[in-house]
Amino acid sequence: MEARSLERTDADIRNRYDTLSAALHWLTAGLVISAIVIALWADRAGRDLGLQLIFLHKSLGLTIFAVVVVRIGWRLFHRAPPYSLPLPMWQRIVSWIVHYSLYALMLALPITGYLLSTKSMFPLEWFGNEIPKAPVSDETAEAADAAHGWLSWVAIWMVVLHVSAALWHQFGMRDRLIARMNPFST
């Protein structure tokens, strides 16, 4: 058993995402988790703090959109590294579905967030810099608001599933999966 996990360890160290893919992964991961925590906190905070937190949430969300466009563009030309040892087919399929859903959510949430902001009485700002609102009707903004609400809960559960799976591989199966996403390796 020990020999087998060492074999996995050595092999997995050779198969990594490239440095920029890994750096962009951790940057988006940090931004998405912060955007979620801040939005949920804003819900529970008083009016003034809640407003400041939503301003921050919008700025982070717009940043995520820009970073994710770069990340997806880069990913189109840089494939995921192969797994060192055969991974059961169901795990391949589930991880594929979760990864692509996360990419889709990181585009859909900023877009619906941008559209829903049109109906706000406050200006739309990116870290204090005003940006134009989308020229959409109140009905569209309302629909975007509803979509943002339920998509954000899908995103929360997808992130929980994704992080749990990564930790289960790392500490349960001891296959050092997270080393595949180490940006500092050679």
Ligand code: HEM
């Ligand atoms: C903070 C905890 C996290 C850990 C430990 C983690 C770990 C990992 C690992 C190890 C992989 C590679 C999986 C593989 O080789 O099959 C991966 C891939 C991925 N992660 Fe995370 N992740 C975290 C958070 C996030 C968050 C918050 C997001 C975005 C919402 C995210 C989005 C992705 C995506 C889209 C991929 C697929 C990469 C690709 O093949 O293009 N991760 N993650």
Ligand code: HEM
């Ligand atoms: C990946 C990026 C984003 C994530 C993960 C995200 C996530 C969330 C979450 C979890 C909530 C709380 C939902 C609830 O309480 O039911 C929320 C609310 C909100 N989000 Fe986002 N969001 C993102 C991007 C954006 C962007 C770019 C904007 C605007 C430019 C935005 C504007 C808002 C607003 C105004 C609310 C308050 C709820 C409302 O008025 O209906 N979000 N978001």
